[in-house]
Every structure is written in C-alpha cells, then in structure tokens.
Amino acid sequence: MELLKKLTEVNAPSGREDDIRDIIAAEAKRLGYEVYEDALGSLIAHRSGNGKKLMIDAHMDEIGIIATYADDKGYIRFGAVGGLELKELHKRRVRFSNGTMGIIGAEDEKFEKKAEISSLYIDIGAKDKAAAEALVKTGDTAVFDGRYYEQGDVIVSKALDDRAGCYILLRVMGEMDKSDNDLYFVFSTQEELGLRGARTAAFGIMPDYAIAVDVTDTGDTPSCPVMDVRLGGGAAIKVMDDSVMCDINVINTLREIAEKNGIPHQTEILADGGTDAGTIAMTGGGVRAGGVSVPARYIHSPSEMVSRSDIESCIRLLRAACEFNWS
Ligand code: CO
Ligand code: ZN
Secondary structure, rough: OHHHHHHHHHOOOOOHHHHHHHHHHHHHOOOOEEEEOOOOEEEEEEEOOOEEEEEEEEEOOOOOOEEEEOOOOOOOOEEEEOOOOHOOOOEEEEEEEEEEEEEEEEEOOOOOOOHHHHEEEEEEEOOOOOHHHHHHHOOEEEEEOOOOOEEEEEEEOOOHHHHHHHHHHHHHHHHHOOOOOOOEEEEOOOOOOOOHHHHHHHHHHHOOEEEEEEEEEEOOOOOOOOOOOOOOOOOOEEEEEOOOEOOOOOOOHHHHHHHHHHHOOEEEEEEOOOOHHHHOOOOOOOOEEEEEEEEEOOOOOOOOEEEEHHHHHHHHHHHHHOOOOOO
16 A cells, blocks of 8 residues: 555645656556656556457546735635635645645634635745745645545545545556456546546547546445445445446446456445546547446545555456456
8 A cells, every 4th residue: 555655645736747647657667558648647558459448547636726826914815726625624734836834724713604715815824925925826736734544444645536546547557467458547637627637538549438436425424425335335336426427338347347256346326526437428429438436535635534445346346347358
C-alpha cells in the first residue's frame, strides 16, 4: 500500500495534474507500458492486442480550491475546484501547491445556515494584502490537508477519490496475464469539474467497451443515503449514477466474471454523483460503458475511508475483465 499512500499525498487538483501524472507515468513505464498524453493532460498507457478495444479509466485529479484574490486584511478569497460541500469547509486545513498552509474561516458564525463560498476565506497568517500575495497569487490552487493512515481493514486519506482508482489500475497493469484485448488504461484529468478529461481521451481512443473505476458512496453509516453498498462488501458493479445508465452487457459480463472467480461484489446505484463513465458513454457515436467502484465513506473530505479488501476485490475483478475475451 506504499504506492497508494504516495499517490494520495500528491497535490493535484483538477487541471493541475502534472505531479500526479509524472508519478503514474514513471510507474507505468516501470511496468513496461508505453504511455502518451492528450491535450487535456490525460495519461494513456496502451497494451496492444488483436481483440476488442477496452478502455479502463480512473481520474487522477482531486477536488480543491482556487485563490480569487487577497483582501486588505490578508485573507485569501477563493472559488471551488469541483464539488465542495460548503457547510463542511469551516476550520479545515488546505495546502497550496507551493506548500503554503491555510485554515478556512467563515465571516458568519452561523455559517451553516447560509452556506455561500463568498462568506468564506482562507487564513494563511498574513498581516495584510501584500504579505498574503507574497505567499499566494490569484489563480493558485490548494487541496485538503489530510494525513494517510491504515487501521485494520480501512484506509483513510484525502484524495482516495480517485487515487484509489489509479492505484487499482496500476496494480492490474502489473499483475495481468495474457490478454487478446487492445487495452487502454486512462488516467483522466478534470473529472471533478464535470468529467472533462475522460471525454477527450475516449474520443481519441473510441473504445468498444469502457469501465470507469472510481469511488462510490455507501449506505452503512448512521446518517447516510439509502443505498445498497457497504464498506467491505466487495467491488461495486455500477448500474446507474447521475451521469450514466450503464450498458447492460458490461454489467452482466462483470457480474459473470465476479461469480465465476468468486470475487466479492455488490450492486451500485449512486443517486448523487457522476463518473467518467457518463461522458465516455456519450463520446462519438456512443461507447458501451460501465463502472467498477470502491465503496467509500466521507467522500470529498480530508478523511475519505475505503476498505483494503474492497480494493483487492476491485483489482481481481478488473484484472479478470482485462483477460476476458470481449466480443
Ligand atoms: Co470526486
Ligand atoms: Zn471520483
């Protein structure tokens, strides 16, 4: 799990994926893959075969914030990079790309009643505007600060959405046996801004089938959505989310592969959230797309929680899917 820890620690919000891309590219090359990049920055590792074109995708960006200006008192005002839960931001730590740390404050103590990003600020301890601008410039980005730890079967960190998916892809790339499929492993950009990188990557590849690997909510905490997915319950095979109605052939094939190999799996319908499968499906004349998800609690927080055994189930399922003779 050292690699997963390393992937989560990288500071790479949507559109600023350079550092995470470098690490993944080095790892893919070490595994013997040829890699290339498209104009939106997605990294693509190709292993050619004579069979069907299969695209396996995970996004490498994470949610974050962007500095919009520094006020006279030295506080940084900011905008959202991705779907931030505004009510939860108060008193959280953020880390800018240059290492500057800040705490998110709220103008109004009753902030939770009226959550607006314009009433939040980042306190970097600067005494005035000039001091703030010496540390953080307009347009600089930051991500949550959230230390990685493992405890029993669970792993907690920032950015497990979707570095867990990136880790799974790299493990599959390294452990896969013979495959006739023409395989494209895509590490996409800007997912958190609206599934953007996967769209151009899919257009460049035009696969026959695609599987997006991402995190999904669970329905097993005291306050949670009603949902038939639980932490530790196995790889979640996606049926539907906000962005996609998955291809029935992809769903059934993934289920059959899981059954045949005795891989723990469950069924995912995500009511609130989308995945790269959504834009991949709508690319060109359409792509048959599905998803394999890692159940996760506290998504889009500095303390996202996943299960180690679920990650292993996802690896086994995707590895078998890559080896499967798609027709
Ligand atoms: Co996300
Ligand atoms: Zn995600």
